[in-house]
Amino acid sequence: MKALRFQQPGDPLAVLTLEEVALAEPGPGEVRLRMVARPINPSDLLQVQGVYGRKPPLSATAGLEGLGVIEAIGEGVSGWALGQCVVPMGAQGTWAEALITPASNLFPVPDGLADEQAAQAVVNPLTAWLMADQLGLGEGHWLIQSAAASAVGRCLIQLAKLRGFKVLCLVRHEAAVQDLMEAGADAALCTGDPEWMKQATALLPEGAHAAVDAVGGALGGDMVKLLRPGGTMLVYGALSMEPLQLPGGQLIFRTATVRGFWLTDWKKRAAPQERDRAMTELLAAMGAGKITIPVEASYPLEAWREAIAHAQRSGRRGKVLIR
Missing domain, CATH: 3.90.180.10 (Medium-chain alcohol dehydrogenases, catalytic domain)
Structure with missing residues (x-):
C-alpha cells in the first residue's frame, strides 16, 4: 500500500x-x-x-x-x-x-x-465541543475567539446557536468579518484595525465570560483584558509562534484564569464513558447537519x-x- x-x-x-x-x-x-x-x-x-x-x-x-x-x-x-x-x-x-x-x-x-x-469529526469539532463544555458556556454568555475563521472557530459559531451563547470573532483579514457574520457570528472584528480593542470593549462593557485563543502573542494578552472578573481563557493553539503576553494585573485583580487545552491530553484522561458520550453527541449533531x-x-x-x-x-x- x-x-x-x-x-x-x-x-x-x-x-x-x-x-x-x-x-x-x-x-x-x-x-x-x-x-x-x-x-x-x-x-x-x-x-x-x-x-x-x-x-x-x-x-x-x-x-x-x-x-x-x-x-x-x-x-x-x-x-x-x-x-x-x-x-x-x-x-x-x-x-x-x-x-x-x-x-x-x-x-x-x-x-x-x-x-x-x-x-x-475528531480534531476540530471535538475540540470546539469540549472547550464549550469546559467553559460552561450557556444562554446569554459571551465568548471571544481568535482564529475565528478556522475550522474550530466555525464550529464554535454553530455550537453557539445550539447552546444559546454569543460569539465575538477575531480575525486577521477584513474580508473574513462579513464571511463570519453571514455564517452566524454575533459580532466580528478585524485585529488589523487599530481601533478593534475599543470596539470590543464597547461591545462587551462588562467583559466576556470566556475566551479561546489559538494565536498567542500580544493578541492572547489583549483577549484576557476583555474578560469579565473571574473569566477564563483556554489556549488551544499558538499560530503566531510568539510567547503569550499575559497582563499580570488582569490575572491578579480581576482573578482571570488562563489554562491550556489539548485534545490529546483529554483523550488520555477522559473516562471511556465520557469519551463515548462526547463523540456520540457530536456525531449526532453533525449527522443532523447542525455542525458542518x-x-x-x-x-x-x-x-x-x-x-x-x-x-x-x-x-x-x-x-x-x-x-
Missing part, C-alpha cells in the same frame, strides 16, 4: 515521501481500515515539523485524523462489521491507503453524514504536494482533504 511517511522532522514538502509499504494484518483487538478521506490540519503539519506535543517514533506515517472503512478484523473484536464506515480517535498514520488501529478507538458514522464531514465544516478542495494521495501547498495558503475558506 502507499503511505506518506517521514524519516526526520522538517518542512513537510521537503521530508515527506510517498512510499510503498507492506499491508499489515490487524492483531488481537485491532481492525484494519481502508482510508477514504483525511483532512490536512495544522497539527498534522506541526507533527511532521517536529514541534507538536505528540511525536511518533521515526520513521512514521503522517496524519492524525480521517474516515475509514473496516476491511479486516483482528481476533477478539466484536460489535464491528466489514464494510462499516468508522472514525478512529487518536489515530496515527491516516495519510496512507490503510490504517491499523485498536477497535476500542472507533466510532460509527451516522447514516447520512457525508464522507468529507465524517473525516473531520466547509471543504475548499480535495486531492488524491498521489497529489499530496499540491494538497499541502494549498492547505498552507492564507485566506482559505475551507479545509483541504486528501482522498
Whole structure:
C-alpha cells in the first residue's frame, strides 16, 4: 500500500515521501481500515515539523485524523462489521491507503453524514465541543475567539446557536468579518484595525465570560483584558509562534484564569464513558447537519504536494482533504 511517511522532522514538502509499504494484518483487538478521506490540519503539519506535543517514533506515517472503512478484523473484536464506515480517535498514520488501529478507538458514522464531514469529526469539532463544555458556556454568555475563521472557530459559531451563547470573532483579514457574520457570528472584528480593542470593549462593557485563543502573542494578552472578573481563557493553539503576553494585573485583580487545552491530553484522561458520550453527541449533531465544516478542495494521495501547498495558503475558506 502507499503511505506518506517521514524519516526526520522538517518542512513537510521537503521530508515527506510517498512510499510503498507492506499491508499489515490487524492483531488481537485491532481492525484494519481502508482510508477514504483525511483532512490536512495544522497539527498534522506541526507533527511532521517536529514541534507538536505528540511525536511518533521515526520513521512514521503522517496524519492524525480521517474516515475509514473496516476491511479486516483482528481476533477478539466484536460489535464491528466489514464494510462499516468508522472514525478512529487518536489515530496515527491516516495519510496512507490503510490504517491499523485498536477497535476500542472507533466510532460509527451516522447514516447520512457525508464522507468529507465524517473525516473531520475528531480534531476540530471535538475540540470546539469540549472547550464549550469546559467553559460552561450557556444562554446569554459571551465568548471571544481568535482564529475565528478556522475550522474550530466555525464550529464554535454553530455550537453557539445550539447552546444559546454569543460569539465575538477575531480575525486577521477584513474580508473574513462579513464571511463570519453571514455564517452566524454575533459580532466580528478585524485585529488589523487599530481601533478593534475599543470596539470590543464597547461591545462587551462588562467583559466576556470566556475566551479561546489559538494565536498567542500580544493578541492572547489583549483577549484576557476583555474578560469579565473571574473569566477564563483556554489556549488551544499558538499560530503566531510568539510567547503569550499575559497582563499580570488582569490575572491578579480581576482573578482571570488562563489554562491550556489539548485534545490529546483529554483523550488520555477522559473516562471511556465520557469519551463515548462526547463523540456520540457530536456525531449526532453533525449527522443532523447542525455542525458542518466547509471543504475548499480535495486531492488524491498521489497529489499530496499540491494538497499541502494549498492547505498552507492564507485566506482559505475551507479545509483541504486528501482522498
